[in-house]
Amino acid sequence: MTNRKNNEELAYEQVKRAIMLKKLVAGQRITEDWVSKELKMSRTPIRAAFKRLENEGLIQLVPNKGAIVYNPSDKELEDVFNLRVVLEKYAAQLAVANMKEEDVTYMEDLLKREKEAYKAKDFEAFMEVNGLIHSYPAEISGNSYLLQEIKTLNQWTDGYLILKDDFYITPLEDVKSIPEHACVVNAFKERDVDAMCQAIEAHLLSTLKDLSERPSIFH
Numbered sequence: 001m002t003n004r005k006n007n008e009e010l011a012y013e014q015v016k017r018a019i020m021l022k023k024l025v026a027g028q029r030i031t032e033d034w035v036s037k038e039l040k041m042s043r044t045p046i047r048a049a050f051k052r053l054e055n056e057g058l059i060q061l062v063p064n065k066g067a068i069v070y071n072p073s074d075k076e077l078e079d080v081f082n083l084r085v086v087l088e089k090y091a092a093q094l095a096v097a098n099m100k101e102e103d104v105t106y107m108e109d110l111l112k113r114e115k116e117a118y119k120a121k122d123f124e125a126f127m128e129v130n131g132l133i134h135s136y137p138a139e140i141s142g143n144s145y146l147l148q149e150i151k152t153l154n155q156w157t158d159g160y161l162i163l164k165d166d167f168y169i170t171p172l173e174d175v176k177s178i179p180e181h182a183c184v185v186n187a188f189k190e191r192d193v194d195a196m197c198q199a200i201e202a203h204l205l206s207t208l209k210d211l212s213e214r215p216s217i218f219h
Contacts, residue, residue: 007045011035012052019058019069020123020162026071030059057159072160074212080160081208084153088134088204089197091150094141096193103140107133107185114181118172127158133181137188164211176206 015035018024032043032050039046050067053059059067095103110133117125131154138147172178180203187196 007039007041008048008052011039011041011046011049014039015049015053016056016058016162017124024069026069026163028069029066030069031066057156058162070159070163072163077160077208077211080153080156081204084134084150084157085201085204087146087150087153088137088200091138091141091143091146092188092196092200093193094143094146095137096188096191096196098140098142099188099191103136104185104189107136107188110136111178111182111185115172115178118175118178127161130177130181131155131158133184160211176210177203180206 015024015030024030030050032046035046035049036043050059050061054061054067057072058070060070061067110129114126114129114133117123117129131151134154135147135150138150141147180199183199184196184203187193187199
């Protein structure tokens with residue numbers, strides 16, 4: 001059982017990283033048989049890994065065809081990001097009312113970790129910290145349902161970034177999300193709800209605009 005779990009994790013990580021590094025591109029078919037031969041393991045853990053990747057929005061499982069690297073539509077991007085704007089602004093309002101000094105320290109530490117991860121080209125860590133920056137206000141909001149919804153939407157958005165963004169070749173000084181996150185955290189530090197909400201909306205809509213203008217970086 002442990003070996004199967006380890007193989008599932010390996011298959012999941014290998015396919016996800018291949019998508020992140022654009023070795024597997026939007027619309028490309030991936031079969032269990034091919035991954036099985038590449039990684040020298042049975043199909044059972046690969047099938048479980050594919051299900052995880054589908055849940056994250058990275059692949060689409062098609063009956064009798066295997067998996068296809070997903071390519072989200074502009075409408076889907078707009079729906080997810082517009083909903084994130086509403087929920088994260090609401091989380092900001094609740095967070096500022098509940099915040100403590102250690103919460104500010106934690107958010108500022110996340111900004112440092114984000115920059116360090118990008119400098120190190122550790123994009124998995126970069127995206128993990130990115131998710132924490134967006135979900136932490138909901139975490140201290142006291143509303144567990146809000147936190148779960150934001151985490152779910154963040155997970156889907158991570159998939160869009162992996163599929164569509166070119167962060168893996170963008171120089172640090174040109175990465176817009178880092179200074180945009182700093183604006184959010186600075187407003188949080190000042191307990192300025194309006195400024196924080198404005199910064200959240202500006203950041204998310206800026207990201208949406210960039211992704212929508214890049215329908216495919218693979219062609």
